[in-house]
Amino acid sequence: MKIEIWSDVACPWCYIGKRRFEAALAEFPHRDQVEVQWRSYQLDPTLPEHYDGTELDYLSTRKGLAPAQVTQMFEHVAAQAKGEGLNYRFDAVVVANSFTAHRLIHLAAVHGKQDAAKERLLSDHFEHGKDIGSPDYLASVGADLGLGAGDVAELFSTDRYADDVRRDFAEARALGISGVPFFVIDRKYGLSGAQPAASFTMALEQAWQESHPLVMAGDAEACGPDGCPV
Template identity: 80%
Template sequence: MKIEIWSDVACPWCYIGKRRFETALAAFPHRDEVDVQWRSFQLDPSLPEHYDGTELDYLCTRKGMAPEQVAGMFEHVASLAGAEGLNYRFDAVVVANSFTAHRLIHLAAAHGKQDAAKERLLSDHFEHGRDIGSREYLTSLGLDLGIGAGELDELFSTDKYADDVQHDFAEARALGISGVPFFVIDRKFGLSGAQAPETFSAALDQAWQESHPLVMADAGAAAGADAGACGPDGCPV
């Protein structure tokens, strides 16, 4: 079973959704047969490589939100994140364009480290105040993941994986995805937002049952005289 998750590194709900989904997946009996793929999405592609201001400044000036509204939102989201074991520090968030970070995630995927890259980027952005637009930071992260310095230099000196990131954006548009996180199971089932683990569990079960329907073995023989079975009306004698 394949699960594609459209997500932005700069999306606070995406990290919460990741944790809730992981909770459901850990309890799923067929989790070893689930392939999870992270897909790129940008909430604000127009954001400069680095924004000279805080997260509060950004939302107030670029999104037109009132400071009191933003502060309340920060408190609410941080509380929900805390319930998932995450320590959001909105006052320390460095506002930066996430496009290159998405390219790094694609590079990490080529090394089998896509989820590790996604986890680190989200944690470092929301919990540790790291600059996800910084070449120095992204290089350090890549090295931590075991990616060679030469490949990382190539990533920053060329547009490698830019087409892959743009392809993810295009697929999101084609599927009608306008917000993240967004979870797509076997290209048949879609879930929008950081749903409760119980909702993810129900979706996983439904998708699995549809792709693995129960097939009766030798139904003709089962109907024979020796194939006794009890039902609501009693048992045959």
């Protein structure tokens, strides 16, 4: 069974959704036969590599939200994150374009470290105030993941993996995805948002049953509504 997850490194609900999905997957009896693939998505592709302002400033000015409304939203999301063991610090978030970070995730995928890259970037962005648009920061993440220094350096001197990221964007549009996180199971089921773990569990079980129907091994004597055979 294959699960594709469209998400943005700069999306707070994407990290919460990742935790809730992981909780469901950990209890799924067939988890060893589930392939998870992270797909790229950008909530705001127009962001510069570095935005001169806080997350509060950004949402207030570029999204047209009242500061008090943004603050209330931060409190709500942080509380939801805390319930999943995450410590969001919106006051320390560095607003930056996530495109190159997505390219790093694609590079990590080639080396079987896609989930580790996704986890590190989300945590550093929302919990540790790291600049996900900084080449120095991204290079350090690549080094920590054991990726080749030359491969990581190519992200900053070439457009390597840029087409892969854009294909993810295009595929999201083709599937009608307009918000993240978005989970697609075997290209049959779509779950939008940071669903409760129980919702992911139900979806996993249903998708598994449909793709692995019960096989009848033959008939033998059995009791039924009309009684038992003599």
